[in-house]
Amino acid sequence: MRSETQATVEAIEKSLVLLRQRMDHETAAYRLEEFNARVEDPALWDDPANAQTLMRERQALVDALERHDGMAQELRDNAELIEMGEAEGDDDIVREAETALKALKARAEAAEIEALLNGEADGNDTFLEINSGAGGTESCDWAAMLARMYVRWAEKKGYKVELQSESAGEEAGIKSAAYKITGHNAYGWLKSESGVHRLVRISPYDSAARRHTSFSSVWVYPVVDDNIEIEVNPSDIRIDTYRSSGAGGQHVNTTDSAVRITHAPTGIVVTSSEKSQHQNRDIAMKALKSRLYQMELDRRNAAINEAHDAKGDAGWGNQIRSYVLQPYQMVKDLRTGVETSDTQGVLNGDLDAFMAATLAMDVSGMSRAEAGADD
Numbered sequence: 001m002r003s004e005t006q007a008t009v010e011a012i013e014k015s016l017v018l019l020r021q022r023m024d025h026e027t028a029a030y031r032l033e034e035f036n037a038r039v040e041d042p043a044l045w046d047d048p049a050n051a052q053t054l055m056r057e058r059q060a061l062v063d064a065l066e067r068h069d070g071m072a073q074e075l076r077d078n079a080e081l082i083e084m085g086e087a088e089g090d091d092d093i094v095r096e097a098e099t100a101l102k103a104l105k106a107r108a109e110a111a112e113i114e115a116l117l118n119g120e121a122d123g124n125d126t127f128l129e130i131n132s133g134a135g136g137t138e139s140c141d142w143a144a145m146l147a148r149m150y151v152r153w154a155e156k157k158g159y160k161v162e163l164q165s166e167s168a169g170e171e172a173g174i175k176s177a178a179y180k181i182t183g184h185n186a187y188g189w190l191k192s193e194s195g196v197h198r199l200v201r202i203s204p205y206d207s208a209a210r211r212h213t214s215f216s217s218v219w220v221y222p223v224v225d226d227n228i229e230i231e232v233n234p235s236d237i238r239i240d241t242y243r244s245s246g247a248g249g250q251h252v253n254t255t256d257s258a259v260r261i262t263h264a265p266t267g268i269v270v271t272s273s274e275k276s277q278h279q280n281r282d283i284a285m286k287a288l289k290s291r292l293y294q295m296e297l298d299r300r301n302a303a304i305n306e307a308h309d310a311k312g313d314a315g316w317g318n319q320i321r322s323y324v325l326q327p328y329q330m331v332k333d334l335r336t337g338v339e340t341s342d343t344q345g346v347l348n349g350d351l352d353a354f355m356a357a358t359l360a361m362d363v364s365g366m367s368r369a370e371a372g373a374d375d
Contacts, residue, residue: 001079001082001083001086002098005082005098005101008098008101008102008105009075009079009101011105011108011109012071012075012101012104012105012108013075015105015108015109015111015112016068016071016072016075016108018112018115019064019067019068019108019111019112019115020068022064022115022116022118023061023064023065023068023115025065025068028061028064028065029065031061032058032061032062032065035054035057035058035061036058038054039054039055039058056123060123064115067111068111071104071107071108071111074100074104075101075104078097078098078100078101078104079097079101081093081094081096081097082094082097082098085097113352113356113359113360114185116359116360117185117188117189117359119188121187121188121222121293122185122187122188122191123184123185123187123188124186124187124188124222124223124224125180125181125182125183125186125187125222125223126180126181126186126187126190126191126220126221126222126223127164127178127179127180127181127220127221127222127223127287127290127291128150128178128179128180128181128190128193128218128219128220129176129177129178129179129218129219129220129221130143130146130147130150130174130176130177130178130216130217130218131143131175131176131216131217131219132169132173132174132175132176132215132216133196133214133215133216133217134214134215137169137170137171137172137173137205138199138203138205138212138214139173139214139215139216140169140170140171140172140173140174140175141169141172141173141204141205141214142173142197142199142214142215142216143169143173143174143175143176143177143216144169144172144173144174145173145199145347146197146216146218147174147177147179148347149346149347149348149349149351150179150181150190150193150218150349150351151179151349152348152349153349153350153351154181154183154186154349155349156349157183157186157189158183159181159182159183159186160181160182160183161179161180161181161182162179162180162181162182163177163178163179164178164179164180164271164272164273164283164287165177165178165258165271165272165273166178166273171205172205178270178271178272178287180223180283182223187220187221187222187223188359189352189355190220190355191220191222192354192355192358192359193218193220193320193351193355194218194219194220194320195217195218195319195320195321196215196216196217196218196319196320197215197216197217197218197319197320197321197323198213198214198215198319198321198322198323199213199214199215199216199322199323199325200212200213200214200322200323200324200325200326201214201324201325201326202325202326211326211327215319221287221290221291221293221294222290222293222294223286223290224286224289224290224293230289230292230293232263232285232288232289232292236263236264236265237261237262237263237264237288238261238262238264239259239260239261239281240259240260240261240262241257241258241259241260241277242258242260243258257273257276257277257280258271258272258273258277258280259271259272259273259277259280259281259283259284260284261281261284261285261287261288263288263291263292266291266292266295268288268291268292270284270287270288270291271284272284272287319334320333320334320335321333321334321354322334323343323346323347324343325343328341329341329342329343330343331343331346331354333354333357333358335358335361336354336357336358336361338353338354338357340353
């Protein structure tokens with residue numbers, strides 16, 4: 001077996017080892033038997049919420065087992081084909097098996113990252129908020145570019161994207177926008193995107209064609225499941241209705257049905273302006289509960305809490321990622337050091353490499369912290 005192919009095999013084996021560790025493969029079969037026994041209990045559906053949670057947990061375990069075992073078998077099959085092809089001098093079989101191993105390596109690496117998404121709310125849908133920062137019209141345009149980038153990313157994942165509210169910029173772009181993104185692990189993937197994003201480019205709005213730096217902030221909050229109780233005291237909130245000022249097209253709202261909820265104890269403000277007033281109240285209240293739930297998650301997770309405490313204004317010193325379009329092409333994540341010159345690919349939604357690196361960093365960081373606590 002060629003050294004390059006051997007390296008591919010070793011990389012796949014490493015991913016499979018990590019997958020086994022993440023799912024506790026040694027006890028997985030026993031846990032599946034327990035799930036199956038509980039599913040067969042006729043009394044299970046007396047508590048529908050608990051039953052649905054159980055079914056999701058069981059299916060997640062089944063999927064993890066099938067994914068790992070299927071890739072392990074595929075690795076063995078292709079390794080055997082290479083040995084057979086080399087023994088018989090059949091280069092076509094060897095090349096075909098090597099190509100299959102390269103594809104398997106990519107899938108195993110993706111599965112490894114997906115396995116990191118096992119936090120309390122990682123599997124939930126998510127709210128995504130974008131706000132323009134320092135830079136005026138430039139930042140409003142940059143906020144619109146970020147909105148397009150995340151919508152493209154979500155569409156590539158097969159997620160459903162719903163615009164919750166939008167405030168147009170005075171000359172171009174948007175001042176702010178809020179989306180609900182629905183799909184498995186939507187929050188788990190997007191949570192690493194919270195922070196300030198910095199753009200450097202030649203401004204299309206500057207007649208002197210000077211280089212401008214713009215900032216916009218992105219904040220991500222999990223959609224709270226119905227079985228998670230978040231209490232909101234009615235005396236702590238103020239509900240206002242107003243006329244939406246969308247950017248036009250299908251999002252124009254010409255009635256006073258938009259809703260803004262302000263939570264006095266925390267200063268959190270949420271809005272919704274896409275449906276009827278009754279629906280907007282429901283959407284905004286869910287968004288508020290999600291924000292409050294996120295605050296609770298932050299208190300439990302020191303790493304995330306530190307990042308949110310340091311977020312500050314959307315400006316210098318607070319950015320998590322830089323997007324440089326002039327004088328050279330580069331997108332660099334300032335937390336992980338991951339960078340690429342494919343700026344157009346990133347702006348078209350190719351974000352998984354950045355998200356995966358941050359997820360891996362968070363997991364290794366927590367592991368180190370846990371190890372230190374045990375010393």
